[in-house]
Amino acid sequence: MTNDPLLSLRKVSKIFGNGHFGLKDIDLDIAAGEFVSLLGPSGCGKTTTLRVVAGFEAASAGQILLGGAEIGHLPPNRRPVNTVFQDYAVFPHMDVAENVAFGLSVRGTPRAEIRRKVGEALELVGLADKAKRPVSALSGGQRQRVALARAIVCEPQLLLLDEPLSALDASLREQMQIELKNLQARLGTTFVMVTHDQTEALSISDRIAVMQGGEIEQIASPAELYDRPATRFVAGFIGTMNLLPGKVSADGRLEVPGSSLPMPAEAHGFGAGSAVVLGLRPEDLELSTATAGIPIRVENVVFHGRSLRVIGRVSSGEEMILDVPRSAAADLPAAGASAALRLRAGAVPVVLPA
Structure with a gap:
C-alpha cells in the first residue's frame, strides 16, 4: 500500500429531501490495496456512504477524491469503480457466462481472454458448472455470486460491495469470505464493503469504520476496535x-x-x-x-x-x-x-x- 490514499472523503455530507442528515461531515481515507468495511446498525449511513462514492446519490457537501482527482461531479458510469449490489442486478436475458463477460465485452477484450477470465471468476464463486445456465434458473444466492463474478472479472481499481454475501447460506458465506479476501490480496484491488455482519467485517477487513447516526465513530483495525474501542457505542456494538x-x-x-x-x-x-x-x-x-x-x-x-x-x-x-x-x-x-x-x-x- 502507498502512503497516499486511493479514496478520500473530505467533509462529505448528505441531506435528504425531508431534511434528514444521512451523512454528517464524513472524513475518510482509504489506501490502495486496503479492504475496508463500513459497519453499523440500520440507518447509520453506511449504504449512503457507498452510494455517494458510486455516484448513485449526490453529496450535499464535501469532496470525493479518487487517486487525488475529484469525482463527485461525475455520473456513475464515468466513475472508475465497480459496484456489487445486494439485489443482484443481473441481466435476466443472458446466461451466467454472458452476464459475467458483459463488462469485458464492452471494453473490447479479446474473446480468448474473456473466456479465461470468466472461467476463473466462475470457479472462484462456485458456479463453474453453471456457465450456460440462464440466470432465471438460479437461486437468489447464486445470482448474487454471478453479480460478484461480473464485478471481479473486470479487476477494477476500486470495488464497492453492498452486503455482497448476505444471500448466501452460512457455510458458503464463510467460504466466500476467505476467497473474497484472498482475491482482493492477489489483485491488489481496493475493496470497500458495507455489511451489518460483525463476524464478516472482523474476519476479512484490514480496517473497519463503525458508523452511527451518519458519522464515523471509529475507524481502526479489527483488533484495535475489539480491544480498544474509542467510544461507548463502539464498545457496546463490537462483540x-x-x-x-x-x-x-x-x-x-x-x-x-x-x-x-x-x-x-x-x-x-x-x-x-x-x-x-x-x-x-x-x-x-x-x-x-x-x-x-x-x-x-x-x-x-x-x-x-x-x-x-x-x-x-x-x-x-x-x-x-x-x-x-x-x-x-x-x-x-x-x-x-x-x-x-x-x-x-x-x-x-x-x-x-x-
Whole structure:
C-alpha cells in the first residue's frame, strides 16, 4: 500500500429531501490495496456512504477524491469503480457466462481472454458448472455470486460491495469470505464493503469504520476496535462487552458497583471524581466464589458449544456476562447463587468517559 490514499472523503455530507442528515461531515481515507468495511446498525449511513462514492446519490457537501482527482461531479458510469449490489442486478436475458463477460465485452477484450477470465471468476464463486445456465434458473444466492463474478472479472481499481454475501447460506458465506479476501490480496484491488455482519467485517477487513447516526465513530483495525474501542457505542456494538458505570476515586482507583479496581495504565486523562464506563469482555473474566472481585448474583448458564456463558447481575442492575470452559461446568454456582467476577491475568479493561 502507498502512503497516499486511493479514496478520500473530505467533509462529505448528505441531506435528504425531508431534511434528514444521512451523512454528517464524513472524513475518510482509504489506501490502495486496503479492504475496508463500513459497519453499523440500520440507518447509520453506511449504504449512503457507498452510494455517494458510486455516484448513485449526490453529496450535499464535501469532496470525493479518487487517486487525488475529484469525482463527485461525475455520473456513475464515468466513475472508475465497480459496484456489487445486494439485489443482484443481473441481466435476466443472458446466461451466467454472458452476464459475467458483459463488462469485458464492452471494453473490447479479446474473446480468448474473456473466456479465461470468466472461467476463473466462475470457479472462484462456485458456479463453474453453471456457465450456460440462464440466470432465471438460479437461486437468489447464486445470482448474487454471478453479480460478484461480473464485478471481479473486470479487476477494477476500486470495488464497492453492498452486503455482497448476505444471500448466501452460512457455510458458503464463510467460504466466500476467505476467497473474497484472498482475491482482493492477489489483485491488489481496493475493496470497500458495507455489511451489518460483525463476524464478516472482523474476519476479512484490514480496517473497519463503525458508523452511527451518519458519522464515523471509529475507524481502526479489527483488533484495535475489539480491544480498544474509542467510544461507548463502539464498545457496546463490537462483540459482547460488559459495561459498568464507575467513578475515579481520590487515590486513582476505579470504583464500580460493589468493588474497587486499579486504574489500567492504558487509561489516560481521568482525574479524581471523573465519571467513567468500565468495559470488560466476557473472555477476560473469571468466576470466583470468594468475596474478592465484582459481586454478582448468577441468573443463568447458557450452552455455547465450546464454552458456557454465565449471566449474572451486579447490585446496581447491570447485566454481566462471562465465558468459561465446558470443563468448568461442575464448579459453576447455581442460578440465584452469589459469586464474584475478577479479571483474568493479563487482561486489560477498557475505560471510557461516561
